[in-house]
Amino acid sequence: MRVPCPICGSRDSREFYYQGAAVMLNRPDPGAGDGAWDAYLHLRDNPEGETEELWHHSMGCGAWIKVTRNTVTHVISGAVLAREAER
Amino acid sequence: MVELVAESPGGNPPPIEIGGARADWITAETLLWLSNWDDAGASAVAEAMGVGMPGPGEVAEAPGGRLAWVGLDQALWIGAAAAAPVGVAAMDQGDAWSLVRLSGPDVPDVLARLIPVDPAEIVPGRVVRTELKHMQSILIGCPDGAVDVAVFRSMAGTLARDLEEAMSSVAARRMI
Structure with missing residues (x-):
């Protein structure tokens, strides 16, 4: 499996650490309430199709990237730096 | 002596x-890890090392050594002893x-x-x-x-x- 790092180019997935759904980028306000924080920390969708995830290029440039991956076909259709991703 | x-x-x-x-x-006489630079820091590096900050995957050859890109917004000076430039987080990793x-x-x-x-x-x-x-x-x-x-x-x-x-x-x- 190849992951397209926006900095390094196409690299083998063994260079990356998989964090999880990219909802972690959308941190709720500290006062958003228990419901919002519970959802942020624990509740995840299990989509069939395109999903957005956070990967860390831990063995390469060290960038966090937001990867768009299809859970059915495993096609990776895009990757952007997490710091440049739309929130 | x-x-x-x-x-x-x-x-x-x-x-x-x-x-x-x-x-x-x-x-190498010096390994200096550079990160967190702004424009002034990049200028200080250019003055101290004689080369500009390398882009991703680049190594810049300088009179006293090499300045290699080593990660997102990070560079490594490999070469002669160099004073840590101002405006850059510089760490001796020799x-x-x-x-x-x-x-x-x-x-x-x-x-x-x-x-x-x-x-x-x-x-x-x-x-x-x-x-x-x-x-x-x-x-x-x-x-x-x-x-x-x-x-x-x-x-x-x-x-x-x-x-x-x-x-x-x-x-x-x-x-x-």
Whole structure:
């Protein structure tokens, strides 16, 4: 499996650490309430199709990237730096 | 007066030469890790080192050494003693990395057994950060097909063993 790092180019997935759904980028306000924080920390969708995830290029440039991956076909259709991703 | 001898942070093990590849432990007077620079910091680096900040995958040759890109917004000065430029987070890592120079015609075949990146990408002026076996590594292209490999000092022994194994395997294939 190849992951397209926006900095390094196409690299083998063994260079990356998989964090999880990219909802972690959308941190709720500290006062958003228990419901919002519970959802942020624990509740995840299990989509069939395109999903957005956070990967860390831990063995390469060290960038966090937001990867768009299809859970059915495993096609990776895009990757952007997490710091440049739309929130 | 005691004459101090520079020693690679991994000690000074004997060079490994098997088949068409050779590994020599090398030393650098200074390894300075640079990050978090702004425009003023980049200018200070250009003034102190004589080269601009390298872009992703680039190595800039300077009069006293090399300035290599080593990650997102990070660069490593490898060379003569340099004062830490102002406006940059600079950390002395001279004792933190083991440097090995790989040379010889079999270098691409040896690296192909160790890294998941095409060794043909590691040419002079280019640097690749990737996994070497299970180690985070920096690979810098050098003239005549040589490659400088850096891994954490604590893993110098593992690097020596992995290189020896890969070089032996490549040499064995040559004998078939």
